[in-house]
Amino acid sequence: MFNWLQHFADWFIYSVLSIGAETHLGVALNFFVYDTLKILILLFVIVFIMGIVNAYFPIERLKDYLNKKKLYGLEYFFSSIFGAITPFCSCSSVPLFIGFVQGGIPLGVTFSFLITSPLVNEVAVAMFIGMFGVKATLIYVASGILLGTIGGWLLGKFNLEPLLSDWVKQILENKMQQAQFEEEHKTFYQRLPEITNGAWDIVKSVLLYVIIGIAIGAAMHGYVPENFFSAYLGGGEWWTVPIAVLVAVPMYANAAGIVPVIQVFVAKGVPLGTAIAFMMATVGLSIPEATLLKKVMSLKLIAIFFGVITLCIILSGYVFNILL
Amino acid sequence: MSKVIKILGTGCPKCKSMTNVVKDVVKEHNIDATIDKVEDIMEIMKFNIMTTPALVIDDVVTIKGRVPSKDEVLKLLN
Numbered sequence: 189m190f191n192w193l194q195h196f197a198d199w200f201i202y203s204v205l206s207i208g209a210e211t212h213l214g215v216a217l218n219f220f221v222y223d224t225l226k227i228l229i230l231l232f233v234i235v236f237i238m239g240i241v242n243a244y245f246p247i248e249r250l251k252d253y254l255n256k257k258k259l260y261g262l263e264y265f266f267s268s269i270f271g272a273i274t275p276f277c278s279c280s281s282v283p284l285f286i287g288f289v290q291g292g293i294p295l296g297v298t299f300s301f302l303i304t305s306p307l308v309n310e311v312a313v314a315m316f317i318g319m320f321g322v323k324a325t326l327i328y329v330a331s332g333i334l335l336g337t338i339g340g341w342l343l344g345k346f347n348l349e350p351l352l353s354d355w356v357k358q359i360l361e362n363k364m365q366q367a368q369f370e371e372e373h374k375t376f377y378q379r380l381p382e383i384t385n386g387a388w389d390i391v392k393s394v395l396l397y398v399i400i401g402i403a404i405g406a407a408m409h410g411y412v413p414e415n416f417f418s419a420y421l422g423g424g425e426w427w428t429v430p431i432a433v434l435v436a437v438p439m440y441a442n443a444a445g446i447v448p449v450i451q452v453f454v455a456k457g458v459p460l461g462t463a464i465a466f467m468m469a470t471v472g473l474s475i476p477e478a479t480l481l482k483k484v485m486s487l488k489l490i491a492i493f494f495g496v497i498t499l500c501i502i503l504s505g506y507v508f509n510i511l512l
Numbered sequence: 513m514s515k516v517i518k519i520l521g522t523g524c525p526k527c528k529s530m531t532n533v534v535k536d537v538v539k540e541h542n543i544d545a546t547i548d549k550v551e552d553i554m555e556i557m558k559f560n561i562m563t564t565p566a567l568v569i570d571d572v573v574t575i576k577g578r579v580p581s582k583d584e585v586l587k588l589l590n
Contacts, residue, residue: 389529
């Protein structure tokens with residue numbers, strides 16, 4: 189599918205710039221040009237497709253669906269799927285959280301959404317397809333959704349409502365009138381420019397991270413010795429997964445920047461499961477995220493939330509390493 | 513009558529680009545309006561929205577969760 193891009197990269201680096209195919213620099217530059225172009229194309233295509241999906245399933249409609257249908261326990265699963273298909277912007281997580289809770293959706297179900305949303309999104313999927321192929325992507329997506337489902341269900345078992353911030357509790361008590369969601373009636377062709385612009389905006393906003401991530405990846409490819417990480421991280425010892433996850437929790441990087449880097453980890457001998465667990469902890473949990481959530485929940489609730497998710501990510505890391 | 517425009521958003525990149533679009537439109541067409549940026553989450557939630565940024569004109573939420581084009585903003589202001 190991307191053969192022509194490889195030809196282009198070969199031609200550009202070896203013929204136009206006449207840097208030898210046998211030099212370190214040539215190999216690294218070729219890798220960089222090929223990967224960057226491939227990822228950007230994938231990114232645009234997938235972001236565009238998700239833009240179309242989102243134009244037809246706006247968040248308000250998803251919320252109504254979760255609220256009105258009796259789902260017999262499947263609501264955690266659906267909420268997690270909705271989290272995966274809606275675009276994620278960390279600055280929207282607080283309004284979303286309040287909107288859900290206010291709309292009468294149980295806290296656990298809301299958490300399912302909140303867990304999956306940053307983990308599985310169009311950017312992560314595009315990066316994963318480009319770097320690891322379709323099979324690994326499907327595993328990643330499925331496990332992200334499963335993680336949200338189980339995490340939300342577990343959190344729903346605790347009595348967490350009293351741990352919300354006072355002003356959020358007040359909103360809940362007042363049960364402010366819900367604005368009815370009016371649908372915009374527009375044809376596909378009327379929406380198309382808007383969707384295309386939206387897709388460009390998203391690609392532009394992550395462009396820098398993609399390039400930095402791939403550049404770091406390319407440099408590591410060239411200069412980090414084979415099996416360097418496996419000497420420390422990849423021996424498959426039981427403690428490697430929790431350490432990778434615990435190191436990653438406070439850190440934040442978006443999917444665009446982190447995937448090229450973990451791709452190198454894997455290429456240099458770290459098991460894929462450990463790498464995915466590391467990535468999930470990086471994009472899913474972070475100090476900036478905790479600061480945002482501090483506005484709607486108490487520290488204790490944040491600690492419970494982070495604790496449960498960390499545990500789930502560690503467990504999924506083990507499961508991956510067994511399965512993959 | 514002067515219009516009151518409020519832009520709701522916690523300071524994400526999209527909120528900034530919405531602010532710029534609105535400012536440009538108001539300036540280019542000499543519209544009599546005040547632009548207010550609302551960044552406090554408690555204030556934002558009073559408007560009952562779930563996605564930011566949102567554009568509020570005279571206390572009516574007109575756009576939420578996306579950055580509008582200049583033409584769109586102009587139409588909403590007229």
